[in-house]
Amino acid sequence: MSTPQLVVHHDKELMAQAAAARLITKIVDAQASRGYASVVLTGGRNGNGLLAALAAAPARDAIDWGRLDLWWGDERFLPEGDAERNVTQARAALLDSVPLDPKRVHAMPASDGPWGADVDAAAASYAEELARAAGPENHGAVPTFDVLMLGVGPDTHVASLFPELPAVRETERTVVGVRGAPKPPPTRVTLTLPAIRAAREVWLLAAGEDKAGAAAIALSGAGEIQAPAAGAAGRARTLWLLDAAAASRLPRSLYPPASP
Numbered sequence: 001m002s003t004p005q006l007v008v009h010h011d012k013e014l015m016a017q018a019a020a021a022r023l024i025t026k027i028v029d030a031q032a033s034r035g036y037a038s039v040v041l042t043g044g045r046n047g048n049g050l051l052a053a054l055a056a057a058p059a060r061d062a063i064d065w066g067r068l069d070l071w072w073g074d075e076r077f078l079p080e081g082d083a084e085r086n087v088t089q090a091r092a093a094l095l096d097s098v099p100l101d102p103k104r105v106h107a108m109p110a111s112d113g114p115w116g117a118d119v120d121a122a123a124a125s126y127a128e129e130l131a132r133a134a135g136p137e138n139h140g141a142v143p144t145f146d147v148l149m150l151g152v153g154p155d156t157h158v159a160s161l162f163p164e165l166p167a168v169r170e171t172e173r174t175v176v177g178v179r180g181a182p183k184p185p186p187t188r189v190t191l192t193l194p195a196i197r198a199a200r201e202v203w204l205l206a207a208g209e210d211k212a213g214a215a216a217i218a219l220s221g222a223g224e225i226q227a228p229a230a231g232a233a234g235r236a237r238t239l240w241l242l243d244a245a246a247a248s249r250l251p252r253s254l255y256p257p258a259s260p
């Protein structure tokens with residue numbers, strides 16, 4: 001796993017704009033070198049802030065939207081179109097205003113979909129969808145995501161991996177159902193840590209004073225069962241994108257970086 005790198009921006013608006021610019025460059029570069037790009041979206045305030053900033057960025061037109069695969073790190077297990085679903089919020093923030101190929105938009109299942117209220121069956125079907133998209137070099141589990149984004153919750157949760165719940169202990173499956181999440185709604189679908197760690201780059205987004213404790217804990221050597229954000233890492237790069245408020249409780253050894 002790669003060692004976390006930190007980038008701290010002045011405020012959450014600047015963080016969202018800078019992260020959006022960074023994402024545009026990543027997507028354009030991947031499309032130039034491989035023909036397509038693969039990105040995993042996150043829900044939550046910071047994830048939606050980034051998508052809104054991307055929607056407002058003139059450089060968004062540099063992306064070939066028809067050659068972009070979108071996946072989700074987690075979903076609130078609610079009916080299709082529910083305002084609390086991460087995909088509904090992502091559509092409102094960005095997806096409805098760009099020419100994506102619908103076949104490449106891989107939303108997680110809804111609670112009124114083919115599996116009804118069976119969240120485990122819904123999770124298994126998403127795992128199969130990921131496996132179908134994986135190439136031989138991916139060992140049949142998940143495709144290689146260029147960038148996987150995760151909003152960090154105030155309790156250090158990422159995706160729907162909450163401290164101490166069974167999902168964060170999963171070592172085999174790539175997608176699991178979650179029951180009893182401390183943040184509503186209690187039933188969710190989530191990528192597991194092994195799936196997250198298959199990504200080339202993992203970006204953790206944390207803006208606001210309420211994220212300061214979580215960032216400090218996760219970056220200070222906490223265990224991933226107690227602090228799931230501590231276990232999120234990319235194969236090539238792990239990037240924490242913070243604003244000054246979220247960085248305000250980091251140990252001085254981490255931020256600001258020591259000068260030579």
Ligand SMILES: O=C1O[C@H](COP(=O)(O)O)[C@@H](O)[C@H](O)[C@H]1O
Pocket residue numbers: 042043044045046047073074075076086150151152153154157158159160183
């Ligand atoms: O419920 C969720 O929360 C986290 C973090 O959200 P935030 O609003 O505190 O930034 C998010 O990453 C996750 O995708 C979402 O389902």
